[in-house]
Amino acid sequence: MRGSAVQAKFYARPTEAVARGLLGQILVSDVGGRRRQTAGRIVEVEAYIGPQDPACHAYGHRRTARTEPLYGPPGTAYVYFTYGMHWCLNAVTELPDYPAAVLIRALEPIAGLATMQRRRGKEPLCSGPARLCEALGVTGKLNGVSLQHGLLRIVEGKKPKPGDIVTGPRIGITQAADWLLRFYLKDSPFVSRG
DNA sequence: ACGCAGATTTTCT
């Protein structure tokens, strides 16, 4: 997959802006070897905007072993395990020691479809945060790694028009359920929910 | 179309 990596400076901004800006960018995984490369265009994200956000894992500045990557530098991965079986991938935003991130919720598959198919066993391949992690081979081993180089990276893709971005409430949370911090591409059939 | 329970493990009370 060619393309230049999205730089740390991009992530070092207000999380909501980073979330919108990530739509249309390309997530590339070389997990399992470059020959098994998988990639997809980001079509759905959610923002978790820091200690003031009741739905954020680091709400109230709860700095624990689990949330430590959220306090790391912008442009790194926060991969957490939940519900006993699922991994979810976030891009850490803002400044070091400020715990905020963007959850990647869905991709439009664009490379390595056969590998995704084999890992997943069924469709859909990348619609849903746990599904895309399975399709790209993302696990806790990637927690804290840079997203600018290495096994997991985000590279520049075709940016959507502002009018193509839809805003809505985040999915699957019980705290701050009415905060409008989910963003997705209006016409994409690959979002996790219409 | 909708609702609910189960899988399974880490984290915090």
Added chain:
DNA sequence: GAAAATCTGCGTT
């Protein structure tokens, strides 16, 4: 011991 940024399958309308 309960809850959790999920997903599936099985039940009922």
